[in-house]
Amino acid sequence: MQTRLVEYFLALEREGHFARAAALCHVSQPTLSAGIATLEAQLGKRLIRRDRKYGGLTPEGEAILPWARQLVAAAEALGQAAETARGPLRGELRLGAIPAAMPAIGCLATAMLERYPGLNISVRALTSRQIERELAAFELDAGLTYLDFEPPAHALSVPLYAERAMLVSAVGGVPIPAVIDWADLAGLPLCLLHQGMQNRRILDARLAERGLALRPLVTADSYVALLGLVQQGRLCSIIPDSHAALLDGLRWARTAPLPDMGEGSRVGVIVSDSAPMGPLAQAVLALARELRLPPGFTTI
Amino acid sequence: MQTRLVEYFLALEREGHFARAAALCHVSQPTLSAGIATLEAQLGKRLIRRDRKYGGLTPEGEAILPWARQLVAAAEALGQAAETARGPLRGELRLGAIPAAMPAIGCLATAMLERYPGLNISVRALTSRQIERELAAFELDAGLTYLDFEPPAHALSVPLYAERAMLVSAVGGVPIPAVIDWADLAGLPLCLLHQGMQNRRILDARLAERGLALRPLVTADSYVALLGLVQQGRLCSIIPDSHAALLDGLRWARTAPLPDMGEGSRVGVIVSDSAPMGPLAQAVLALARELRLPPGFTTI
């Protein structure tokens, strides 16, 4: 059983296209074609449906998919473990973070770089569900997400900070009181994240508990977009205090804390709990445990 | 990264001897030697200490050991999954059981064979600790052991039956009362398992709670040995009721139930919870859930 062939299989499954998968594996298309054929011959089963075109996995292909991932991840980790048994950590650390946690990733990534020179870090903004899926598929080494809402299974976590919501408005724009009550929110001209985004779901749930509902005038899918809207002065918005920290020093923005949303907004690092833990995951977890976030983040 | 080479490495680690490891892998000794050298070259690290003799693993070797196991297990499971995606289960099911649970393994193994013809089953008697270790090292597919005493981590379990202790004596030998109290035990001429064996530890713990201690005249490491001693008529012993069920119909033996030892003697099937579950483990777990044990076993 050649790890290489299994990598071809996984690449093909991801790309759904022989030539692109081959390019991803840095081999020619006939090589990948032959590799898949060899793998199928060794297993005695057809794994890919195809006649002149890629047509998805057969049931057997689906059945081996988790094991194929496990195999490749183990091979990868084996190499990592050998390389870093002693000596510094090397290679690429793949981090995923929900948008709300992006400001904190700077802190985490910088600390990792500082402690482990020679490390490369790749950060991607993902939904909490994507983070869960990619951790399970070994396509991420660690994630930064909510720990309490819909916590992923088979994961180890270290809390980093507690998120609180802040109301933000432009100076000279929508006037906002210094102290805000839940009921005040319903009367403000708001722009918020789309319904369905996790952060919005949490906010809605908190308000629903109190019999309230928000009617934002604008919805968007990024905090940058919301801040752009707020800057115009016609709207105000609700953002995590971690983002509010980024605004610190901006002259046009005013923020006011929302009432405590209660427990359950902890944000932290998670890694996959399956199998022995890779050196990268171990390092991230260890660092997260010691990490002191700058002021602006509510420590737990 | 060739799975084959990693298998060589694991075999060598198990055997501590190049030629024996080579035989285990069905290759010649130079082949294994070269294979280890290739693996070391690919990883860029020395994995095995050796100068004219095997000298154990280097730190790097130790570091990759869990990943090596993971890799080989994933490769194995991949083959299994492909073969059994549809169609009957094939291959070898490796079961481990504590001695006390041996009588029940007949039931489990038979049911597996009946449902999955074409399956081969290998049963080994192990201590509960060995079962835990070998499950983690992917050298067992499932185990049969106590679920409540020192339960292993990272394992899924299905309870099968509750074990109760029985006093056994020979007809015409040591007279035993029909109803036994804890205090009675101290006065009987007993033979028991060695101290340190888990079953004995449990029994001792139960008695210690009541301020009692047993002074067996003979200790042994198997129930068969104990029964042989009992048959002589000079001693009586304490065995699990699962073994007592085997004696049913024997003319020389008499049994009497001990007082309830309380909760916590559940015996059941456990499988490793790491990674996706292999088809063998899935099948065993599913069957254990439906299994109806014959009379003589206390259902839960």
Place this chain on the structure above:
DNA sequence: AGGCTTTATAGAGCGAAGCTATCAAGGAAG
């Protein structure tokens, strides 16, 4: 010193995996 055990080395054979070049089958567009 001689024999035994244990690991490493040498050289040959063979199979598997890589490449380039080309073909075959659909689908889209003229």
Place this chain on the structure above:
DNA sequence: CTTCCTTGATAGCTTCGCTCTATAAAGCCT
């Protein structure tokens, strides 16, 4: 209907690496 383009399979060749047998070298034991 023809032509072109996309997509995957095939052919033929080369190279690389695993495997074998045979043998050497280095300790250990008597």
